[in-house]
Amino acid sequence: MLLAFDVGNSNVKIGLLGEDGRVHDKMRISSQLQRTADEYNVFVNQFLQQNQFVWQDIEGIIISSVVPLITGELSIFLEKHVEQPYAILGPGAKTGLKINTEHPHELGADLVANAAGAYYLSQGKPCIAIAFGTATTFTVVNSRSELQGVAIAPGVETALVSLVKNTALLRQVKLEMPRSSIGRNTQEAIRAGLILGNLGTVEYIVQQQLRELRQAAGDPELDIKLYSTGFFGKFYQQHSHCLGEFEEDLLFLGLQQIWQKNI
Ligand SMILES: Nc1ncnc2c1ncn2[C@@H]1O[C@H](COP(=O)(O)OP(=O)(O)O)[C@@H](O)[C@H]1O
Ligand SMILES: CC(C)(COP(=O)(O)O)[C@@H](O)C(=O)NCCC(=O)O
Missing domain, CATH: 3.30.420.40 (ATPase, nucleotide binding domain)
Structure with a gap:
């Protein structure tokens, strides 16, 4: 299972994606700039629990963000609380295009x-x-x-x-x-x-x-x-x-x- 973040200017969409790209479940929280890394930790853990997943079920995390301040807090959350590899989509990534x-x-x-x-x-x-x-x-x-x-x-x-x-x-x-x-x-x-x-x-x-x-x-x-x-x-x-x-x-x-x- 892949954990994906779509950070937009209004909402952060968090998705659990299966191998076939299907979205197992997703949640939407507002794109508030003052949210802290620890708050993201609470949200994501609740989301995993609701879906009866543990971190070991997550092979990695990928982030698309157009809000740099939120990218920063999400990176801190992942560095501090998560062992799985993560990637932030940016220049140099292979996209097929x-x-x-x-x-x-x-x-x-x-x-x-x-x-x-x-x-x-x-x-x-x-x-x-x-x-x-x-x-x-x-x-x-x-x-x-x-x-x-x-x-x-x-x-x-x-x-x-x-x-x-x-x-x-x-x-x-x-x-x-x-x-x-x-x-x-x-x-x-x-x-x-x-x-x-x-x-x-x-x-x-x-x-x-x-x-x-x-x-x-x-x-x-x-x-x-x-x-x-x-x-x-x-x-x-x-x-x-x-x-x-x-x-x-x-x-x-x-x-x-x-x-x-x-x-
Ligand atoms: N639950 C909601 N109810 C009403 N409007 C919403 C809701 N969620 C998003 N919107 C509106 O949709 C737009 C954002 O859509 P979204 O697809 O989440 O884009 P973004 O990726 O830019 O955050 C905003 O204009 C926002 O006001
Ligand atoms: C065009 C956008 C504001 C769209 O943001 P969104 O509606 O997804 O929140 C975003 O992709 C952005 O800030 N782009 C940077 C400029 C560019 O893509 O050329």
Whole structure:
């Protein structure tokens, strides 16, 4: 069993992954910067106990993090309390993909893991991993097995928080599909702008990326697989025909693949 951490800007997802990459169980805690190594120790031990595992059942630990302060505390926790080997996904790790961006060291580990998961599921075909988290990200693997690049947009809730913060009269709304694109009260007006606007943005970016990938490959029919993931992934995938399959555990699947390539 592999213990995997996906440290995002809003949540830390902790997963127990079987040899086949399947997620045995997972937990989600908020990404609070003040959490200490000892607190992570309590959380993880409780999580293992709930699943009737002991540390001897864990062959290793892998971390994808885009929050350096949390990476630091997790490293202290692992150094202090855990004997099993651990790896922090970063530059130099074998991923099965060539990172062909201009500054590979600045690429978020979550994007690399999502791309590795998508590439595994697509069985080596070009693919796009669309992750709906704090940010909405579109990570592209081209037909030369290169992680070619990414588009980063504000996540839907991040956009809402910013909208509310920068206006006097607007308040938080529940994020659900509006009844119409013509909102007839403030809440519905915000939903119309935010949810439909976000859907339009996402579909436009995907269409552009598909077009550019096909143009570069000189093949207008090039088969490109799409995978959606992240907290809002299911919601958007249900309301669009162009977001591919929803894969809740895409990032964990990528981490499993990366772990196997590096042991
Ligand atoms: N339990 C929840 N209820 C409502 N919104 C949530 C919940 N968990 C996450 N979110 C929202 O989803 C987004 C984060 O999604 P997540 O997939 O956890 O991304 P990240 O990897 O960026 O932490 C944030 O905008 C957050 O507010
Ligand atoms: C784009 C991100 C903010 C996404 O974070 P998330 O929504 O998963 O919390 C993160 O991958 C990041 O900080 N990346 C660094 C910049 C880059 O990848 O180019």
